Amino acid sequence: MNITVVRFDPTKDKEPYESTYDVPWFERMTALEAVAYIYENHEPIAFDYSCHGRSCGRCGMTVDGEPKLTCIAPISDGDHTIAPLKGYPVIRDLVVDQSGVQKLTSRLYNRVQTHTLSKDEINTFDMENYEKIFQISWCTRCGRCTSDCPAVAADPEYVGPMSMLATAYRYYDINDQADRVVEALNNGLASCIQCGNCTTVCTSKELDHVTYWKQILAEAKERGLHSDL
Numbered sequence: 001m002n003i004t005v006v007r008f009d010p011t012k013d014k015e016p017y018e019s020t021y022d023v024p025w026f027e028r029m030t031a032l033e034a035v036a037y038i039y040e041n042h043e044p045i046a047f048d049y050s051c052h053g054r055s056c057g058r059c060g061m062t063v064d065g066e067p068k069l070t071c072i073a074p075i076s077d078g079d080h081t082i083a084p085l086k087g088y089p090v091i092r093d094l095v096v097d098q099s100g101v102q103k104l105t106s107r108l109y110n111r112v113q114t115h116t117l118s119k120d121e122i123n124t125f126d127m128e129n130y131e132k133i134f135q136i137s138w139c140t141r142c143g144r145c146t147s148d149c150p151a152v153a154a155d156p157e158y159v160g161p162m163s164m165l166a167t168a169y170r171y172y173d174i175n176d177q178a179d180r181v182v183e184a185l186n187n188g189l190a191s192c193i194q195c196g197n198c199t200t201v202c203t204s205k206e207l208d209h210v211t212y213w214k215q216i217l218a219e220a221k222e223r224g225l226h227s228d229l
């Protein structure tokens with residue numbers, strides 16, 4: 001099969017260009033294995049991966065227009081195009097720079113003004129909130145949902161679903177004392193059109209993104225925090 005790779009080295013290329021490689025297909029081949037074949041048998045294209053199993057989130061690429069976690073994305077026998085994840089600066093070929101969004105996400109995950117729970121708070125703790133925290137902890141921070149979010153494309157102020165999950169995580173955390181509803185609005189959640197694309201592209205099927213967005217926005221509406229809600 002032919003695999004076309006969108007290549008770019010910002011230190012010497014004026015713009016991205018395509019190179020096509022002949023790759024022998026085998027049963028259950030993944031997109032990452034196709035890229036690795038090119039690296040080992042044709043030329044050293046730049047790409048990133050680590051765990052080979054849905055844990056590290058480093059192997060995200062755009063395969064035939066879709067953001068895929070390539071270590072677990074099967075590739076069919078036929079012609080395909082593999083490009084870097086959309087929406088991030090390209091470091092080289094299939095490696096993108098997510099440092100800005102990753103730093104922001106780490107900062108949002110930080111607990112703010114934690115306090116010791118009283119007996120009453122422990123006894124009345126809503127286990128559904130705990131379940132949501134557990135779901136969100138499956139996020140591998142691969143960045144694909146933010147790469148493919150129409151609200152991010154339309155509103156540069158929106159931090160995107162990956163970072164918004166950090167806010168949602170602390171929103172459900174009873175120990176966290178920050179106002180995460182205000183934080184979500186300040187980071188653009190009102191621009192979310194609730195299309196569900198973040199859930200569709202996400203390989204961590206434990207997550208239910210739109211449920212979190214709806215709950216935070218409903219509270220914002222109830223508190224009269226945003227004129228468009």
Ligand code: SF4
Nearest residue numbers: 139140142143145202
């Ligand atoms: S929510 Fe899913 S797609 Fe988005 S960063 Fe986390 S693991 Fe990746």
Ligand code: SF4
Nearest residue numbers: 149192193195196198
């Ligand atoms: S539901 Fe909202 S956050 Fe998710 S992809 Fe759609 S616009 Fe983006």
Ligand code: FES
Nearest residue numbers: 051052057059071
């Ligand atoms: S290589 Fe780690 S998630 Fe794909």
